Amino acid sequence: MAGSTQVVEIDGHRIKLSNLEKVLYPEDEIIKAEVIQYYLKIAPYFLRHNKYRPLSLVRYPDGISSHEFFQKDRPSWAPDWIESIRLGKEEKKDYIFLTNAASLVWLANLACLELHIMEFTKQDPDHPDLMVFDLDPAPEMSFDQVKQIAYLLKEHLLEFEYHPFVKTSGGKGLHLFCPIAPSNSHGEVFQAAKDLSESFIKKYPQLGTLQLRKDKREQKLLIDIYRNRETQTVVGAYSLRGKPGAPVSMPVSWEMLGDIQSSQAFQLRQAADHIEQHGDAWEGMHSQAVPIHTHRQPKLSQPYNPEGLKHKTPEQLEEYAAKRDFSTTPEPPPAVTSGTGHAFVVHRHHATSLHYDLRLEKDGVLLSWAIPRGLPPEPGIKRLAVETEPHPLAYLTFEGEIPKGQYGAGSMWIFASGQYRKTKEKKDGFYFQLTGSRWEAEFRIHHMKDKEWLLERVSPALHHPYESTWQVMLAEQTTRIPTGSDYRFEVKWDGIRALLLIFEGTIRILSRNGRELTQQFPELVAALSYLRASNAVLDAEIVRLDAVGRPVFKQVISRLHQSHPAKIERLSKSAPVVCYLFDALYLDGRSLLQDPLIRRRAWVQDLIKPGSPFRFSSDVEDGAALYEAAQKMGLEGIMAKKATSYYYPGKRSADWYKLKFRETMDCYIAGFTEGQGERSSVFGALHLLQKNEQEWIYRGKVGTGFDMDFMQYLRERMDVLPKTTKPFETPTADDKVSTWIAPELVCEVEYASITDQGTLREPVFKSLLEDR
DNA sequence: GACACAT
């Protein structure tokens, strides 16, 4: 059979994939199609770390047990959209670099299993932005020993104020990468790396060596700093290796490193899942860039003033100063200072109207643009950016309330900050990459006329409110109010848990199982203009309140079962719901999952306009007082959440607790009794079974908590289930009026306590589990 | 894996 061939289109480029069935890893039976799939799936992360870096390729056209070869020169037959840069002696070689997922897939199709990167980008080949330490263990050394040395070296580097990141090499050792400001030559960076390694070896002479010769290493670990030479390369983050098992060079957090047993612990078949679960451990790495320690300027205590003139506002900040009264505003006074040269900040500025401010460091000040409609969340969307007066560098960390009457009055929030770098110069504009600790993206800004610029997103979106799968975070149940000062307490709203997905000014409402609820709540859809966000994912509870503001669960759940549009419309007017917002997972192009709870909630509170069905679910610090008040008021319970915790989608953890005033149990509906009077057409009560491991326990009957509509609906659901015989021996008072059905429907029942017979005391039906 | 070049 001839090799299978397929043409795919990625990023607008047609790529012919050949020999998809060819086995590249014989021991693991991994074929080329899987390799391509891997690189495609991992592309957003692979590009984040390796885009624009000149490459050295290791290709295995007939698999890893056959002949491999290195390739650096761009072949003449490469399609014209494969970009390259001439480097080296007499610019002899034309090095390929990645620009998009298509270029990565094209290389994968050439059986290019390993991609080795240079420690600089094509924008600035003379100034490395990474310092690399390749830890190469001696043959006898255990991986635990390698880890130990890596931790020690990390501490050593921290003493010099570097921020080391670690990855497995996919072979035997570990790689430490330190992001550095791209302002030194290769020689200077190498010297700094050598300096650091030598002082480390002086501290721990038994552990490491810089000896390249094997016979001189004396069972020590080689700290290979020679990667930092101009022409050297190192295997890129997330690259496969051409070794049995298809290991991946995997970035890991320092905490996670402790659990890892081998440099080859991550392999093609699990690596993508791991990132999906734990995120990219190197995200935002470059926001931690520092000048190399041999070239650090002493911090300027005085504002940098090239003219030597004191007390005079520098020319670039005259407009900034003229607009403000620094005895009233908390904003930083004008001063031109020296920074890294590459800092950026994006402010979310809730002034007269909400907008974003983009600020990029240049010549000691922050060039600024106001972006009324927010940063474009994905490629293809353009946003107007209006140039405003340059701000002082101290504005990088400014956040707070600008008082009424002052210019820009309102709250100023840091939405993201970090380091940026220009990726391409254009006539009337440029491309730039923003790298914050929890957010990175590439944009293009283009000057139109006067103060008007156009901002466009270049890098693909990592999340999309509608297309990404979102899951809600869950709470553990407890009976004690957690102590410790870092908990915040909220009312537990008794309604329908929902995610509000907002995309470019449209909204969808999903249940926590991902069920579409949008059509059920037109009054919420109509109120979208009360939410100040054009793109967001918000966590909420939809409730129906009684006259005194208590949620009535029965009424809101009945809204879920309506299917007739006219009836829904009528109910939305006569019995409208309200929606309590309490968390945010995503906001205007940035994931908030790794922001602390109080920060996420501050944003939620800020984005709700008053006077709509959307309300902020406020919190208090005094849990005992809220517990008492909520119990007195007859509410369902309270929530306790750790103020500093992250949002873990789909996870139930001790970061969130629920405290309920009444207990609940999930039970199977095992049958029902005949009803009388009004209920003669439906049922009287439901027989309940609890499933405990393998055992079924009879929990008695529940006969209240439903209205006639729901009872009719439930009777229809039960009638289609197979009839059975009574599933236990003990006689009950109503055996002759009972119908037994296969236990398939699960419901939640609230109760006061459990009787000696094991049945529930004061049981009240809450909901079918599928509605929750 | 794709090509140039030789047989």
Place this chain on the structure above:
DNA sequence: ATGTGTCAACGCGTT
């Protein structure tokens, strides 16, 4: 038509 060769690099230390 079929087969074969090509596809990297350089500093550093020792011999």
Place this chain on the structure above:
DNA sequence: AACGCG
């Protein structure tokens, strides 16, 4: 100058 090393 050649070789070993990564």
